[in-house]
Amino acid sequence: MKSKANVREYAILIFFVVLFVFFSVVARGFLSTTNLINVARQISLLGIVSVSMTLVILSGGIDLSVGSVLGMSATLAAFSMIKLGFGLIPSVLITLGVSALVGLVNGLLITKVNIPPLITTLATMTGVRGVCYIITKGVPIYGFKKGFSVLGQGYIGPVPIPVVLMVAFFIVGYLVLNKMAFGRHIYGIGGNEEAAVLSGINVAGKKLTVYVISGLVAGFAGIVLLSRIMTGAPTLGTGFELEVITAVVLGGVSISGGEGNLRGVIFGVLIMGALSNGLIILAVDEYYQWVIRCIVLLLAVGLDKNSK
Amino acid sequence: MAHQEVILSVSDVSKGFPGVRALNGVSFELRKGEVHALLGENGAGKSTLMKILTGVIRKDSGSVRYDGRELDNWTIEKSQQAGIAMIYQELHLVPNLSVAENIYLGREPKRGLLVDYKKMREDAAAILAQLGVSLDPQAKIASLSVAYQQIVEISKAVSLNARVLIMDEPTAPLTNEEVSLLFDLVRRLKASGVSIIYISHRLEELAQICDRATVFRDGAYVDTLDVAGTDKATFISLMVGREMTNLFPPRSVVDPNSPEILRTENLSTRKVRHISLELKRGEILGIAGLVGAGRTEFLRALCGADPITGGKIFMHGREVRIASPRDAIAHRIAMVPEDRKKQGLVLGMSVRDNLTYPNLDRFSRFGFLSPRSILARVSETIQQLRIKTPSDTQRTIFLSGGNQQKVVIGKWLLADPEIILFDEPTRGIDVGAKYEIYCIMNELKSQGKSVIMVSSEMPELIGMADRMYVFCDGRLTGQLSQQEMDEEMIMRLAADFSSNGSSEFREANPRENAI
Numbered sequence: 064m065k066s067k068a069n070v071r072e073y074a075i076l077i078f079f080v081v082l083f084v085f086f087s088v089v090a091r092g093f094l095s096t097t098n099l100i101n102v103a104r105q106i107s108l109l110g111i112v113s114v115s116m117t118l119v120i121l122s123g124g125i126d127l128s129v130g131s132v133l134g135m136s137a138t139l140a141a142f143s144m145i146k147l148g149f150g151l152i153p154s155v156l157i158t159l160g161v162s163a164l165v166g167l168v169n170g171l172l173i174t175k176v177n178i179p180p181l182i183t184t185l186a187t188m189t190g191v192r193g194v195c196y197i198i199t200k201g202v203p204i205y206g207f208k209k210g211f212s213v214l215g216q217g218y219i220g221p222v223p224i225p226v227v228l229m230v231a232f233f234i235v236g237y238l239v240l241n242k243m244a245f246g247r248h249i250y251g252i253g254g255n256e257e258a259a260v261l262s263g264i265n266v267a268g269k270k271l272t273v274y275v276i277s278g279l280v281a282g283f284a285g286i287v288l289l290s291r292i293m294t295g296a297p298t299l300g301t302g303f304e305l306e307v308i309t310a311v312v313l314g315g316v317s318i319s320g321g322e323g324n325l326r327g328v329i330f331g332v333l334i335m336g337a338l339s340n341g342l343i344i345l346a347v348d349e350y351y352q353w354v355i356r357c358i359v360l361l362l363a364v365g366l367d368k369n370s371k
Numbered sequence: 372m373a374h375q376e377v378i379l380s381v382s383d384v385s386k387g388f389p390g391v392r393a394l395n396g397v398s399f400e401l402r403k404g405e406v407h408a409l410l411g412e413n414g415a416g417k418s419t420l421m422k423i424l425t426g427v428i429r430k431d432s433g434s435v436r437y438d439g440r441e442l443d444n445w446t447i448e449k450s451q452q453a454g455i456a457m458i459y460q461e462l463h464l465v466p467n468l469s470v471a472e473n474i475y476l477g478r479e480p481k482r483g484l485l486v487d488y489k490k491m492r493e494d495a496a497a498i499l500a501q502l503g504v505s506l507d508p509q510a511k512i513a514s515l516s517v518a519y520q521q522i523v524e525i526s527k528a529v530s531l532n533a534r535v536l537i538m539d540e541p542t543a544p545l546t547n548e549e550v551s552l553l554f555d556l557v558r559r560l561k562a563s564g565v566s567i568i569y570i571s572h573r574l575e576e577l578a579q580i581c582d583r584a585t586v587f588r589d590g591a592y593v594d595t596l597d598v599a600g601t602d603k604a605t606f607i608s609l610m611v612g613r614e615m616t617n618l619f620p621p622r623s624v625v626d627p628n629s630p631e632i633l634r635t636e637n638l639s640t641r642k643v644r645h646i647s648l649e650l651k652r653g654e655i656l657g658i659a660g661l662v663g664a665g666r667t668e669f670l671r672a673l674c675g676a677d678p679i680t681g682g683k684i685f686m687h688g689r690e691v692r693i694a695s696p697r698d699a700i701a702h703r704i705a706m707v708p709e710d711r712k713k714q715g716l717v718l719g720m721s722v723r724d725n726l727t728y729p730n731l732d733r734f735s736r737f738g739f740l741s742p743r744s745i746l747a748r749v750s751e752t753i754q755q756l757r758i759k760t761p762s763d764t765q766r767t768i769f770l771s772g773g774n775q776q777k778v779v780i781g782k783w784l785l786a787d788p789e790i791i792l793f794d795e796p797t798r799g800i801d802v803g804a805k806y807e808i809y810c811i812m813n814e815l816k817s818q819g820k821s822v823i824m825v826s827s828e829m830p831e832l833i834g835m836a837d838r839m840y841v842f843c844d845g846r847l848t849g850q851l852s853q854q855e856m857d858e859e860m861i862m863r864l865a866a867d868f869s870s871n872g873s874s875e876f877r878e879a880n881p882r883e884n885a886i
Contacts, residue, residue: 243738244731251728254717261676261714262729262782263700322719 074367075315079330079337082359086341093344100223106336107225108133108284109306110329113314114236115280116307117328121240122273123253123320124180128169129281130303131191134296136162136285138195141204141295144211151211159282165191166278170271188304195297204295215291225287232280237325249273253320310335313363334363376403378566379424379535384433386419393419396433397592399585401535406557406567408577408598410610411587412829417570419590421537424568425457426450438534456528457537460544462520464512471495471508474527498526503559518549525556529565536560537568542576543663554580572661574603574866586610604859611829611858619834620810623817625654631688632821633704633790635673638682642668643845645682650790655812655822657836659829659861665845666825667709670792673823674706675699700729705783707776709794709825715779716767723749723763725778730785752781756811773804780811791815793824797831809835829858843867 086093112129119126136158143154165187172183217224240246248269252259259266289295314331316323338359342352379401386394394416401407409417422428423435426447435442437453464473471491472479480490495508504522512520521541528536538557542550557567557580569581577584577598584601586593586609593609633650643665650656658666671677673684675696683690686702693699699706708714716725726749727734734745749763756777760770767778776796783791793812797805812822812835826832832839839851841864849864 238739242740244735244740245738247724247728247731247740250720250724251717254719255713257714258717259728261674261696261706261708263695263697264729265697321717 075313075327075330075334075363078363078366079334082334082337082341086337086344090341090344093341098340098344100221100226102336102340103226103229104223105340106332107223107229108288109303109310109335110229110332111225111232111284111287112281112303112307113310113328113332114232114325115277116311117236117314117316117323117325118240118249118273119180119277120308120311120316120318121253121320121323122249122270123256124173124270124273125184125308125318126166126169126274126277126281127181127184127304127308128165128187128191129277129307130300130305131188131195132162132165132278132281133285133288133300133303134195134298135165135191135198136282137289137299138198138204138295138297140286140289141207142198145204145206145295155286158286159279162282162285163275163279165282166275167271169278170274173274174267174270192297192301195299199295199297201297203297205293207293211290212293213290215287215289215293225291228287233325233329240325245269245272250321253317254322306335309360313360315367334359377401378403378438380436381420381424382434382436384420384423384430384435386423386428386431393590394423394430395590397587397590399592400595401566401568402582403566404561404564405583406561406569406581408569408571408581408584409587410571410574410584410606411593412610412827415587415610416590417587418539420587421457421539421568421570424450424455424535424537451531454532454534455537456531456533456535458521458524458528458539458541460539460541462517462524464520464523466513467511469509469511470499470506470515470523470526473512473523474498474508474530476527494530495526498530502526502529502556504556516549517544518546518552521545521553522556525560529560533565535566535568537570539570540572540662541569542571542573550576572866574606577603577606607859607862611862619831620806620813622655622813622835622837625651625816625837629653632686633673634685634688636683636685638669638672638684639680640668640672640677641680642677643672643842646847647682648840648847648850650821650823652821653816653819654837655816655824655835657832657839657856658823658825658842659832659839660842660865662827664842664865666842667794668845669842670706670794670823670825673699673790674704674792676706700786700788703787703789704792705786705788705790706792707779707783707794707796709798711772711775711779716775718768719766721764721766722753722758722760722770722778725767726752726763726782726785729782748785752785756781756784757807771804773800773807776800776804776808777811780808788820790821790823793822793826795826796824797826797828805831829861832856832861833858841865 092098112133116126116129139161140154140158143149143157144151149157169183169187172178173180214224219227240249248259248264251262251264252266252269256266285300288299310331311328312318312331313334314323314328316328338356339352342355347355377400381397381399383396383398384394385392385396397416397420399409399420411417419428423430423445426445426449429445435445437455465476468476474495475491480487480494492508499506499508502522502525506519506522512523515523525536541553545553561567581598583595584598584606585595586606588610596605629651631649632652634648636647638646646669658669660666668677672679673693675693675698679693684693685691691702693702693704712718717728723745727745731740734741753760753763758777758781759774767775770778796808796812800808812824815822824832824836833856836856837853839856839861840847841849841851841861843865844867848867851860
């Protein structure tokens with residue numbers, strides 16, 4: 064007997080294949096190597112943060128602050144390097160530290176003050192965005208040394224470094240979720256928190272860890288983004304959290320927690336990337352792209368939920 | 372009897388569920404303006420019959436006549452329209468709406484598109500006045516005590532012109548004064564011609580409020596008696612009078628010199644008070660009592676799920692602190708909870724993942740799971756407990772109740788506990804699987820582990836326990852040795868009715884001669 068998880072994964076895979084074949088046929092140039100590498104690069108940050116968001120959602124939570132943390136990380140790293148004149152390594156360490164701190168604050172508010180994750184991270188999303196503007200005084204920061212661009216713009220062989228990083232994150236995420244006790248604990252907490260508590264799992268501690276990871280990963284993605292565009296603008300990552308959540312949900316992860324896996328999320332991310340790239344090649348009016356994305360999301364999740 | 376007119380008559384009604392015969396040709400008759408008690412142990416079929424009357428489930432066979440007509444294709448809506456209302460143990464009110472809004476929820480009086488609050492308030496006030504209750508129709512439900520919330524439910528039923536009112540253990544959550552308030556209300560309803568089916572475990576209440584009583588046992592009708600002139604002992608023997616064949620595996624005798632492993636001194640939580648008892652190595656200790664007597668809460672205190680507000684716990688003679696389930700597990704105390712689906716299992720996860728869930732850290736090296744040792748122990752446990760599952764990757768949601776329960780037990784056996792707490796270990800499990808679970812408990816005992824078992828099924832307690840404590844109303848009311856256990860004695864201590872309804876503690880005589 065096939066388990067339900069496999070059937071659901073299957074549905075999202077088929078959906079991706081159909082979309083892919085459709086664009087390959089109708090969108091000239093979609094299937095070219097250059098374009099596919101381009102798509103991969105475009106989705107790399109989305110993919111990286113989707114891994115940590117999968118952890119958060121599997122644990123029964125949500126993290127809306129990742130877009131703001133990504134923006135804060137980019138502006139803070141820029142500020143540290145350009146305005147304070149710190150070196151690369153100290154700037155990155157400071158930035159990652161502050162990003163993790165935001166995650167820690169989220170986690171503490173959720174586990175100790177018992178504010179629901181949605182509200183907690185909605186609040187920190189707003190607050191951290193404010194920090195982006197405070198750091199930059201509303202003006203983009205640029206003027207980096209050329210060497211800094213390697214992380215976001217470099218290649219290993221034909222593959223862009225951000226894509227390599229994304230693959231690495233998926234592998235690590237897979238190992239954590241499936242091969243480590245921590246990952247199994249996360250599934251159990253999201254699936255039935257009461258049973259997890261009664262099983263002696265340190266539920267609060269695990270959740271705290273999940274939000275710290277989420278902040279840390281979003282911060283890392285912010286540094287990669289800064290290296291790619293070489294400008295620390297306060298608006299970076301606005302709305303990014305919703306794209307990430309969309310990809311994760313598209314990938315079959317239950318928004319109420321406990322169900323789903325990273326293999327599905329890979330396809331969720333790929334669908335997002337293929338869709339926006341394909342629509343651009345087809346020169347669909349950007350205004351209409353929003354509507355089409357809405358339809359695709361509802362269609363994919365609708366099919367998925369009813370394919371049981 | 373003043374009122375001989377019959378409003379509801381149930382004859383030869385049967386109802387089966389997969390694997391269980393819940394009702395077996397039962398009969399029941401309710402007269403107009405009568406308060407009729409329905410008695411029986413848990414699982415006797417009372418709730419099943421009530422569900423049939425309120426249209427929640429359909430009967431398989433037999434006849435129900437209400438107000439002179441046959442009830443066929445009965446539904447919840449039809450039963451409401453016909454004036455059959457049920458006051459459930461768990462109230463169904465919206466806490467943040469007012470009394471009046473709750474009474475008229477879903478059928479608010481309107482003026483055009485808007486709710487006519489004035490009329491709603493006046494109508495609600497009229498009903499409350501008719502019931503002789505002084506209650507502000509504008510008060511929020513959340514601000515009321517449980518007793519008044521219950522009254523709001525009753526008012527709602529009255530506003531729906533209820534002619535038959537079913538009350539399921541209405542006094543269980545009430546204080547003594549609140550009970551008399553409720554009884555006054557019941558008498559007024561009765562005087563106005565409403566018929567009441569009264570379900571209660573508190574036998575001392577019968578004489579105060581009920582006219583007749585019908586007893587069910589194991590899904591079958593036993594007898595109907597006038598309450599006046601029948602003593603409680605008669606009801607008890609009717610309720611429990613069942614012969615026990617070998618439903619239970621043979622058991623070994625506990626070594627009388629077996630050392631004490633656990634002791635509580637005046638242990639108190641929000642729900643239990645001053646519990647002092649001890650558990651020996653290699654014994655099965657039973658805890659009896661009615662629903663709500665604090666049995667589950669006592670186990671929850673021992674396993675760290677409920678905060679302890681007073682008293683001490685000793686293991687091997689040394690005081691231990693148990694503030695969380697983690698602490699309990701560290702002291703090798705494990706709990707097989709009452710509700711395996713909500714508290715025991717992560718239903719969406721596989722048998723393997725559930726079995727290893729509390730023990731993952733022991734199966735890990737540097738945080739990474741060691742699949743080989745997991746697979747070995749998992750398949751060992753599946754065989755040992757004879758868990759019927761197509762594979763260890765099967766999701767537990769697809770297993771039968773008995774096999775789900777075995778998974779919950781299995782996950783704790785892998786944690787190698789010294790003490791295992793079982794709360795209603797065989798609830799909702801068919802007879803065959805029950806026997807297997809009993810065997811597992813005896814096996815644990817023979818391995819030198821100790822078991823505390825809470826059960827509402829008295830035969831099960833008597834058949835399994837080496838020694839027994841009885842709880843009533845959050846207190847320990849007695850202790851029985853294996854020779855002293857009989858259902859009547861247990862019922863006496865559990866209902867604590869030898870104290871004539873007063874809350875005075877009565878030292879049960881078995882206490883001395885048990886040890």
